[in-house]
Amino acid sequence: MGDPRTGIGRPTTIVDIARAAGVSKSTVSLVLKGSSLVKTETRERVEAVIERFGYVYNRGAANLRTATSSFVGMVISDLTNPFFAELAVGIEEALYQLGFVPILANTNEDLERQGHVLRSMREHGVAGIIMSPARGTDAWTLANLPARSMPMVITMRRILGSPLPYVGPDNQAGARKAVEHLIGLGHRRIAFMGGFASMTTQQERIAGWRDALLAAGLPFDEGLIFESMPTRDGGKKALEAALATPRPPTAVFCYNDIVAMGATRALSTRGIRPGLDVGVVGFDDIDEAEHNAPPLTTVSADTRAMGARCADSLLGLIRGSGAADMSYTGETRLVVRESCGAPFAARKREYA
Amino acid sequence: MGDPRTGIGRPTTIVDIARAAGVSKSTVSLVLKGSSLVKTETRERVEAVIERFGYVYNRGAANLRTATSSFVGMVISDLTNPFFAELAVGIEEALYQLGFVPILANTNEDLERQGHVLRSMREHGVAGIIMSPARGTDAWTLANLPARSMPMVITMRRILGSPLPYVGPDNQAGARKAVEHLIGLGHRRIAFMGGFASMTTQQERIAGWRDALLAAGLPFDEGLIFESMPTRDGGKKALEAALATPRPPTAVFCYNDIVAMGATRALSTRGIRPGLDVGVVGFDDIDEAEHNAPPLTTVSADTRAMGARCADSLLGLIRGSGAADMSYTGETRLVVRESCGAPFAARKREYA
């Protein structure tokens, strides 16, 4: 057993405590879980010994018997993306509140790695998994995962055809709001920028963009879609592609904030003033968005709350609720700052 | 036991496999660890059954017996800070390679929370902990942690007086390089911006700043230190404070990239051109740095590699190496981009 002073040696167990306190291990176990069955005097004696020995509860051993686990797998596709970092923080915080402990895996969009970590997590006995799937994950892969038949919620990237509960923002409605705002500002030629058609998130955001266009009686022109990696660099390239076009757009609605930041930056370096000469709006409302030059108008999905919602849904699943009931589509909110040209439009009105 | 088809019911154990394969559980255990002791024919038979039953190895049970663990605690002070996100990714990646599984906790700079997660991790039987301590963590706290006497490496924020191994960049040398570069560009009034004197990291970076100043025969003026939160907003405020001064600096060396980004942004909104009118340099070289307006000159510490180094050091500690030997100070490298005024200076030379 561990020496109370040095902490050296075999770690102290419940049996050591029992012996030292002159009770049975059952009683110590009872004390540990704060049962009202044990006499106050006994409890105090045991607690004193626990304190003196610096005893550490072995949750793993306990879980073996009860066949439960307080671990939850948190599989993130790209943690260096500030959006996913924020999501991860939301999930972690909520799990902590619920008494769960997150095991982290950053798949870095690697399907093979994703398979590995899923298997590893299962072996480590997680109670469930929250996953933002790597690009390319499809329903079939998901259904044949080593981790099938374990509680799992998918977040942020909908997998068509998968029965797993999905938690994410209402991309279509959010995109529509953003584009309607641009239209309200007087824009008539609005491009969509970033992402690829294979991403369900892009599909949904494009659908919202088209909805807004069509509702305003504007033409839906596929030529105004500029695909790119969903990165700053992608935004830059997409914007350059748009500018190289015979009739460049007067505003761009971007796949996400990162793309929008790349786009505003590319505009600036060419001497075109984002927010004044060209309207730009993003999606996600990451922290950096308000510090961009100019501050980004964007669609907020309340990422942290979404993370909390993932944890709630997983808990529901673990407790036995149906997968369908645990899906959740979050409301979105348009955050108007300067990149869309709102202040410019306002100023125009002011002097008109 | 779990039904091979539906996966419903009690999970399959090694004993179920043994029974079905007509061998003892010892043999199955041997097969599982790829022992050469079992006959090929037997191995194949057992493996077939394992496959058919979709058996999942229970690492927790195994660890109970062997008193080992493949968990490592990863305690991060602020995961929404892109620098720490990058560090976390580096650590996670390295741990994964080494066969460890990271348990994540984001303390959000909360000391109480830090105490909780450390205790929780110990109960969950982590093999060791890698921690970027929350602000305010001191040697005394660390020494009296519930997790004392467990392998632990501290990263990115040195705790004075603690015997724990520390992994971090050479802040002083890095800062000195940055300021020397600024001096070489012709700057004579160089401010230090961001962080607080209570942070060891700030102390080290300020020391480097002073070293460079003194080595160049420039006065070391405490009035040129503008403290602030190490955030974008802090950078903005610090810069405004500097501008409100009778003799504003012509260049600023910032506590980190985030502060520098806040500073460049504040400059821009006041019509002062960062990189042309005022030199700005950051520290950390986060991903965003090169996409800033203008791209940030900064000191790179190779954050990912630093994360890997944390994992290596922890492994060393677990294997029994002395704490002192596991400390590591990483080389830094100045990354010259545009914010320091280098291109401006170059242009000046060009036309001179």
Add this chain to the structure above:
DNA sequence: CCGTTGATTTGGAACGGTCCAAGTCGCTCG
């Protein structure tokens, strides 16, 4: 035909908890 050897296989005690049926103890009540 038996002892020996090397190759395989195995039984059962750990590991550190939880759980529950059963036990102990001091009182009260008839």
Add this chain to the structure above:
DNA sequence: CGAGCGACTTGGACCGTTCCAAATCAACGG
């Protein structure tokens, strides 16, 4: 005075592995 009761306490099986000493088996040499 003994049964009954409530308050506490306890022994020992059990969770799913690992480990090791011992058992089994087949083949070989004498």
